[in-house]
Amino acid sequence: MNDFASLATPPTQHIGVTRSLSIAMLGSGGSGVMTAGGQLLDAAGQAGWYGMMTRSSGPQIRGGEAAALLRLSPKPVETHKGRFDILLAIDWLNADRFVGEIILDSNSIVIGDQGGTVPEAISRMGGRYVELPLSELAKGISGGRPNMVALGALAHLIGLPIDALEAVLTKSLSKKGQEAVDASMAGVRAGAEQASAVPDIPDFKVEANAKQERWSITGNEAAGLGAIRGGVRFVAAYPITPGTEILEWLAPNLKKVGGVLVQAEDELASINQLIGGSFGGTPSLTATSGPGLALMIESIGLAVASETPVVVVDVMRGGPSTGIPTKSEQSDLNIAIYGLHGDAPHIVVAPMSIGDCLFTTQWATHLAETLQTASIVLSDQSLGQTRALIDRPADIAFVSGGRSITSRSEDFKRYAVNDSGVSPMSIPGTVGCQYTADGLEHSPTGTPSSRAEDHIQQLNKRKRKLDQFDYGDHWALTEGEGEIAVLTWGSSTGPVSEAIDMLRAEGYKVRLISMRLLLPAQPQRLAQALQGVERTLIVEQCHGAQFHHYLRAHYDLPGEIRSMAIPGPLMIRPDDVYSELKAWENA
Structure with a gap:
């Protein structure tokens, strides 16, 4: 039957879904909402909670509106709820720009600084409004800041232990000295004391199952780790929002494993340096977003034609053109799948969670190296720039596959036609195994050819190796x-x-x-x-x-x-x- 209701098994009682708490912190640029939101999330991890924090901001380089959107839970969470339980505004400047993202109802608590005026667009959604003297309390503390007062107030309201916050602040502010730590903790305690006057709402208390520290990681950081686990040792890239954090994470961490990162002058240079690095025998990767991917398309075709493994991580954002750099959209699918001219079989994969960015990027590298082709990883801003508290991902090592390297010079044919479609590669300079790798169609030896027989053989070969592979x-x-x-x-x-x-x-x-x-x-x-x-x-x-x-x-x-x-x-x-x-x- 096609009746949706008929497919249900009537429940004997309502079964609740994951309990959680959603918090939005608002403020103008420089108010410290992102800092406070991140510290609240890390402290929740110290207490054994799961959670996530999404950053929301306008297109400005500096200043403008800013919001930290958090969800905390005793169980793993991978998305925000439909409504927010608590909205705390350090100030109300440009707060109305977040109306579409922050949904409130009559059960929500809205907290603002004393003397502030709640925008009509916010008050119209409902909720109970509470004023706290955030700025006044901060002024009374040497080195005090309103965002730390707000942090303490939120910690008290949700039942987060102050010692968890103290551990996070001590670690994050240690470089600034003990005075900075003391000032921040004084603000936290002042905020917690003020929040004690707010009537307790038990439903807002989230208790963790166990005190176990979680991984605190973004999708971009996870993608970088997946690249290293996959064997990537050369990265060439040009910074672009929202993929830049992959490069920022890889720059110091590649060095630890003997790798190198080069900031190229543009996306065209980066993809071509990538192909050169891979041709030389080093697994290579770049990270970009939609505008950068568009510039790289011709050279990705070169990687496919020359059967040179490369990995391109596209952290998608709103488009077309410059679009909305700081917001997410899944609209690069067509260019990733169909953008290459000619018949150019390649790999396109997509992570489905922040933690999965690690596995999927590692897998994409494995597939590129094993199948000697280009792998495109379609992440996006919501995965890449969201920080989450997750369980440690499993350590996965692919026991088979990888790049097929040969040094045998007897009858070496780089593009030999065989059953698997995967031909042996050689390291440049190997005696008797030299070959030409360019964008022209070629014979099995790599010699440029316009013969129909060679073209059809190589087309079939490049397609066959992807179609026959067991992806499990x-x-x-x-x-x-x-x-x-x-x-x-x-x-x-x-x-x-x-x-x-x-x-x-x-x-x-x-x-x-x-x-x-x-x-x-x-x-x-x-x-x-x-x-x-x-x-x-x-x-x-x-x-x-x-x-x-x-x-x-x-x-x-x-x-x-x-x-x-x-x-x-x-x-x-x-x-x-x-x-x-x-x-x-x-x-």
């Missing part, structure tokens, strides 16, 4: 059962997963399929994952429904299909997906 279970996350499926990818996985949990709590049976491997297509695997499905909702953060159209072009999807394509810059929320599925039930 890494191609997608599949879980659940039932005749309803939600098909998604990348950063949309978090909100989709939580929405499905909400539906399952009501007794519905819903499958989740999040695709990590986007290219080459895996029609047989997806067909198996969709067996018995009668309705499929395709969820993506893209105005043009690029993922939906890609799936319709390469896969046979069973039953009724509905597209939920929401453009950036506002992130998809679990409530959005939940409401879409419930509306389909009543259609």
Whole structure:
């Protein structure tokens, strides 16, 4: 049957989903909300909580509006809720610009500095308003700052131990001296004391299951670690928001493993230096965003044609053109899959969580090296720049594959046609194993050729090696059962997963399929994952429904299909997906 409601198993009682607490801290540029938000998150990790913090700001280099959006929980969280429990504003300048991102209701607590005027757009959403003398208390402390007073107030309200904050502040401010630590702790204690006057609301207390320190990591940092674990030892890149932090993390850490990072003069130089480094035998990677990827496309085709392994991490942002550098969108899918001219088989993968940025980048490197081609990793701003408290990711080592290097000069043919499609490579300078690697079509020896036979052989070879490779279970996350499926990818996985949990709590049976491997297509695997499905909702953060159209072009999807394509810059929320599925039930 196609009736959504008929697929449910009526629950005997309502089953709650993950308990959590959502906090928004607002302030103008320089007010320290990002610093305080990060310290609150790290202290939560010290106390054994899970959590995440998303930075939201305008396009300005400095100044302007700023918001730290946090969610804390005793269980792992991968997305923000639909509403915020607490909004604290150090000041109200430009606060109305966040109305679309920060949703309040009558149960929310709104905290502002004494004497401030709450913008009408904020007050209209509801919530209980409380004034605290943030600036006044800070002025009474030598070296005091309102953001530390605000930090103490929040810690008290949510039941976060002060000693956890003290440990974080001591570590983060140690370079500034004990006076800075003492001033900050004085502000924290003053804020906590003031917040004690706010009536206690037990529902806002989040107690962790155990005191166990979590990893505090961003998706960009995780991608950098995944690159190193994958064997990358050369990085050439040009800074661009929101991918720059990958380079900032790799610059010092590559040195620890004998690697090198070069800041190129532009994206064209970086991708070509990358190809040169890889041709020389060193696994190589670059990080960029949509505008940079567009500039690199021709040279990525060179890597495919010359079968030179390279990895390109694209931390997507709103587009087109310069677009919205500080906000997220999944709109680079088409250029990543179809952007290369000619028939150019390559790899496109996408991490589905902050922790998964580590594995997916490591896997992309493994695939590039093993299959001698270009791998594009589609991360995005919401994954890359969000900091999360997560359990330590598993240490994974791929025991097979990797670059096939030979020094045998007997009948060496760099592009030999064989069953696997993967031919031996040689290190430049190896006697008897020299070859030409350029963008011209070539014979098996690498000699440029315009013969139809050579062209067809090499086209088939480059396609065959990707099509025949066994990608294993890494191609997608599949879980659940039932005749309803939600098909998604990348950063949309978090909100989709939580929405499905909400539906399952009501007794519905819903499958989740999040695709990590986007290219080459895996029609047989997806067909198996969709067996018995009668309705499929395709969820993506893209105005043009690029993922939906890609799936319709390469896969046979069973039953009724509905597209939920929401453009950036506002992130998809679990409530959005939940409401879409419930509306389909009543259609």
